Amino acid sequence: MLYFVATPIGNLKDITLRALETLKSVDIIACEDTRNSLKLLNYYQINKKLIAYHKYNEKNSADGIIGLLKQGKNIAVISDAGMPVISDPGETLIKKLKSENLPFTIVPGANAGLCALLLSGLDGSRFSFVGFLPDDNKERKKLLNIVKEYDQTLIFYVAPHDVKRIVKELYLCFGKRRASLVGEITKLHEKCFDFTLCEEIELEVKGEYVLVVEGNKNIIDDFGEMTIQQHLNYYISLGESKNDAIKKVAKERCLNKNEVYKVAIEQDL
Numbered sequence: 001m002l003y004f005v006a007t008p009i010g011n012l013k014d015i016t017l018r019a020l021e022t023l024k025s026v027d028i029i030a031c032e033d034t035r036n037s038l039k040l041l042n043y044y045q046i047n048k049k050l051i052a053y054h055k056y057n058e059k060n061s062a063d064g065i066i067g068l069l070k071q072g073k074n075i076a077v078i079s080d081a082g083m084p085v086i087s088d089p090g091e092t093l094i095k096k097l098k099s100e101n102l103p104f105t106i107v108p109g110a111n112a113g114l115c116a117l118l119l120s121g122l123d124g125s126r127f128s129f130v131g132f133l134p135d136d137n138k139e140r141k142k143l144l145n146i147v148k149e150y151d152q153t154l155i156f157y158v159a160p161h162d163v164k165r166i167v168k169e170l171y172l173c174f175g176k177r178r179a180s181l182v183g184e185i186t187k188l189h190e191k192c193f194d195f196t197l198c199e200e201i202e203l204e205v206k207g208e209y210v211l212v213v214e215g216n217k218n219i220i221d222d223f224g225e226m227t228i229q230q231h232l233n234y235y236i237s238l239g240e241s242k243n244d245a246i247k248k249v250a251k252e253r254c255l256n257k258n259e260v261y262k263v264a265i266e267q268d269l
Contacts, residue, residue, distance in 0.1 A: 002065070002075045002097065004090060006109025009081045010186035012043050014110045020044055022107050026074040030065055032089055036080045053077060055089050062093040069102055082111050087131040087157050112185050113155045116210035119192040120180035123215065126152035132159075133166065144173045149216055156211040163209055164201065170213060171197035176252050178214040183207060198254045228253070228263045 003022050008014040023029060023046050030053035031037035037050065053061040065075060079088035097104050113131075117124050128150050134140045147154055158166050163181065170179075174197060181193045181201060195201055197213070226234075228249060235245035246264055250257040 002069055002077065002102070002104040003107050004084045004094075004104065005076045005078050005107040006083045006111070007037075007040055007078050007081060008186070009110045009112045009115070010184065010190075012040060014186055015040070015044075016107070016109050019107045019109055020046075023048070023076055023078075026076045028068060028073055028075045030061070030075060030077045032079045032084075037078060053089055053093075058089050058092045062096050065093060066096055066100065066102065076107075083109065086111065086113070086129075110186070112208075112210050113157070115185045116180070116182035116192075116212050117153065117155060119182050119185070119190075120153075120194070120212035122153045122178065122180065122212055124153065126215075127155060128152050129155045131155075132157045140169070141173075144169065148174050151215040151217065153215050154213045156213065158209045158211050160203060160206060160209065163203060163211070166211065167197060167201060170211075174213065174216075176254065177217075178248070178252065180212045182210045182212065185210070196251045196254060199251075228255075228260060232260070232264055 003026065005019050005022055006016075007019070023041070023044075026048065028051060029037070029041070029046075029048045030051050032052075032054045034050045034052060041048070041050075051061070051064070053065065065077070068075060077084050077090060077093065079090070082088070084090040085094060094104070096102075113129050117127060128147065130143070130147055133156065134143060156166070167179070167181075170177075176196050176198045179195055179197050181195070182191065184190045184207065193201060231249045231253070232242075232245050235248055236242065240248065242264060246257060246260045249255070250260045253260075
């Protein structure tokens with residue numbers, strides 16, 4: 001049997017009992033980076049044969065893993081963090097397993113995108129996972145122009161050196177939407193920075209980030225169609241308190257809260 005096993009995204013204790021049992025029982029563990037995986041395996045005193053399975057050798061390694069599986073070996077596939085295949089290697093292997101009708105299963109666990117969604121406080125009832133954006137400018141713009149129409153919350157994975165550029169591109173494409181930049185998830189210095197895409201952001205943590213962005217709510221695309229009063233009334237009609245409505249309108253319009261508060265007082269909201 002082949003197992004795709006989720007591993008912790010930060011805190012080593014965020015692993016299931018079933019995942020530990022699986023890793024201890026298999027013959028071979030295929031790792032995205034054996035050095036990173038050894039930190040987890042050594043922590044739980046798991047000593048198994050490791051083989052490398054990453055994006056640079058994915059096709060050849062998938063063939064090798066299929067061969068081992070046919071020999072009757074039990075194999076676990078893990079990534080550096082979180083669920084394999086989700087913005088990590090594994091898709092090629094799953095396609096081969098499916099095409100040859102070979103057995104495999106999933107041992108679920110931590111996922112950075114879902115954790116960030118909860119930390120953001122944005123709508124979690126419907127969302128789209130976008131993952132890492134394409135490096136190619138043309139392909140990236142094409143994808144952004146598609147997802148900008150989605151009304152559900154959007155989840156992006158972003159490398160630290162790309163954060164400011166990606167935020168700027170999203171603002172130019174999406175307009176003034178609410179967003180949250182989440183880093184060091186489950187770690188001691190976990191951070192969630194809530195902002196509007198038009199704002200300047202300062203990076204405080206290292207490592208990859210999850211960027212959660214509000215979906216297309218129509219009113220956010222062009223504030224020129226709405227007065228500040230109408231914008232306030234919109235949020236109040238949704239059940240927001242006056243103070244919360246003022247905060248949101250100020251953030252989305254990149255205005256000082258006092259300016260919005262003054263309008264609210266004048267209109268006796």
